[in-house]
Amino acid sequence: xxxxxxxxxxxxxxxxxxxxxxxxxxxxxxxxxxxxxxxxxxxxxxxxxxxxxxxxxxxxxxxxxxxxxxxxxxxxxxxxxxxxxxxxxxxxxxxxxxxxxxxxxxxxxxxxxxxxxxxxxxxxxxxxxxxxxxxxxxxxxxxxxxxxxxxxxxxxxxxxxxxxxxxxxxxxxxxxxxxxxxxxxxxxxxxxxxxxxxxxxxxxxxxxxxxxxxxxxxxxxxxxxxxxxxxxxxxxxxxxxxxxxxxxxxxxxxxxxxxxxxxxxxxxxxxxxxxxxxxxxxx
Amino acid sequence: xxxxxxxxxxxxxxxxxxxxxxxxxxxxxxxxxxxxxxxxxxxxxxxxxxxxxxxxxxxxxxxxxxxxxxxxxxxxxxxxxxxxxxxxxxxxxxxxxxxxxxxxxxxxxxxxxxxxxxxxxxxxxxxxxxxxxxxxxxxxxxxxxxxxxxxxxxxxxxxxxxxxxxxxxxxxxxxxxxxxxxxxxxxxxxxxxxxxxxxxxxxxxxxxxxxxxxxxxxxxxxxxxxxxxxxxxxxxxxxxxxxxxxxxxxxxxxxxxxxxxxxxxxxxxxxxxxxxxx
Numbered sequence: 380x381x382x383x384x385x386x387x388x389x390x391x392x393x394x395x396x397x398x399x400x401x402x403x404x405x406x407x408x409x410x411x412x413x414x415x416x417x418x419x420x421x422x423x424x425x426x427x428x429x430x431x432x433x434x435x436x437x438x439x440x441x442x443x444x445x446x447x448x449x450x451x452x453x454x455x456x457x458x459x460x461x462x463x464x465x466x467x468x469x470x471x472x473x474x475x476x477x478x479x480x481x482x483x484x485x486x487x488x489x490x491x492x493x494x495x496x497x498x499x500x501x502x503x504x505x506x507x508x509x510x511x512x513x514x515x516x517x518x519x520x521x522x523x524x525x526x527x528x529x530x531x532x533x534x535x536x537x538x539x540x541x542x543x544x545x546x547x548x549x550x551x552x553x554x555x556x557x558x559x560x561x562x563x564x565x566x567x568x569x570x571x572x573x574x575x576x577x578x579x580x581x582x583x584x585x586x587x588x589x590x591x592x593x594x595x596x597x598x599x600x601x602x603x604x605x606x607x608x609x610x611x612x613x614x615x616x617x618x619x620x621x622x623x624x625x626x627x628x629x630x631x632x633x634x635x636x637x638x639x640x641x642x643x644x645x646x647x648x649x650x651x652x653x654x655x656x657x658x659x660x661x662x
Numbered sequence: 663x664x665x666x667x668x669x670x671x672x673x674x675x676x677x678x679x680x681x682x683x684x685x686x687x688x689x690x691x692x693x694x695x696x697x698x699x700x701x702x703x704x705x706x707x708x709x710x711x712x713x714x715x716x717x718x719x720x721x722x723x724x725x726x727x728x729x730x731x732x733x734x735x736x737x738x739x740x741x742x743x744x745x746x747x748x749x750x751x752x753x754x755x756x757x758x759x760x761x762x763x764x765x766x767x768x769x770x771x772x773x774x775x776x777x778x779x780x781x782x783x784x785x786x787x788x789x790x791x792x793x794x795x796x797x798x799x800x801x802x803x804x805x806x807x808x809x810x811x812x813x814x815x816x817x818x819x820x821x822x823x824x825x826x827x828x829x830x831x832x833x834x835x836x837x838x839x840x841x842x843x844x845x846x847x848x849x850x851x852x853x854x855x856x857x858x859x860x861x862x863x864x865x866x867x868x869x870x871x872x873x874x875x876x877x878x879x880x881x882x883x884x885x886x887x888x889x890x891x892x893x894x895x896x897x898x899x900x901x902x903x904x905x906x907x908x909x910x911x912x913x914x915x916x917x918x919x920x921x922x923x924x925x926x927x928x929x930x931x932x933x934x935x936x937x938x939x940x
Binding site: 557569574585 | 833
């Protein structure tokens, strides 16, 4: 059978007839490149932008006072280290982030579980969560400065106010979404309400909790920057703010670069953790 | 596969043939009405269903889809409240899930973060009546019984649908219930796996040896497995017919090809077809 079929077009050509291709269409192809290639291209992109930037700055195509340059950022960093400013600033920022995030995660998990599990708590607290989450919380900064002072306490309040909501909302949604069939199964296994919370709802909420934590951490970084800009001008945020005011754009960009690296590290770390926690999920 | 479980844990098992059919589970004129949202007519799902199941009897409950057989089973399990009538288990009325009964669900509903072993021990752990060592022993026995040996440490997503249903069955058996309730446990499996699990369940029935109610819409499955088949009317469902299956307890596939078997199946099918939809 197969050989006959394979021979058919050949016979046609022997008889002098043209073999015509079946009508073809450019159908969609999977668009993928290897991860190595993708990484290489990404790096190449960054390096070439830096190169163009540096050349443009040296050639005077752009004003270095406004846009600085890669070497300007490097010098800014060197100056800050020589002045002994960068180290303490990093420490101060890390401390604010750790304290603010610690409170946001602990409080967010607790509040999220309570709101997600107890309908009465949900009914009472959900309006507050919705109102606060929907409102631009940065608008409260002047009030926070009045209520909590311009120091560390006020800064922590800002970070928590910004970071806690993604945690609360994701945890609550995760705890609330108990699989119906699993709930029925647990009931028939004589599970108490507490059993269902501990053995079904909480383990089932792990992916939601992880993504809440990730969003919370991202918002927390934003909160740290905002808090340092507006309350006390401390830490790396303070450096950026002051440098911006005095047109030391290299230093300002260095500060922004520090936050970018921190955010990148935090997301990739949390994504790796999420992936490990997700191993039992089907598909 | 063949390890006998000690079933005399908390219920005295009647031994003689007469006691086998002495009613253990009694449902009397059970009504279940679903009151839907405002403005909608309430829907009567189960309308005066009555049935009895002996302490060591395997009863299959068949009926057209939507007839309320699963709802009735859920009522028997104490998982669904009913509006009228009475259900008793060993003389005590059923209100809420009971320590005496265990349910095998249509969907395995395994906890995906627990291993096979931990899923089986789940229902036993929640009872808080056994030590860890005792739970381990019982799980080991049941694992062997249902043919899950070697899969104890697998996670649900790593095993096939047939294997998942074995875990589902094992989770019910491990608590050694006096009443075993099964809600179309093989309904979602492919034909071959289904037959295999039917064969295995059939050979287990003698060992399980306790009141069992098996809901299915598969007539052949019902006749193959059960001592007695109850037929339900279309919704609102009630039991309209009972057929005693007088084949010996040890069933074989060959039996399903005999004219006697076919005759019973044909009768039941006629019954299911005849009943007008109301």
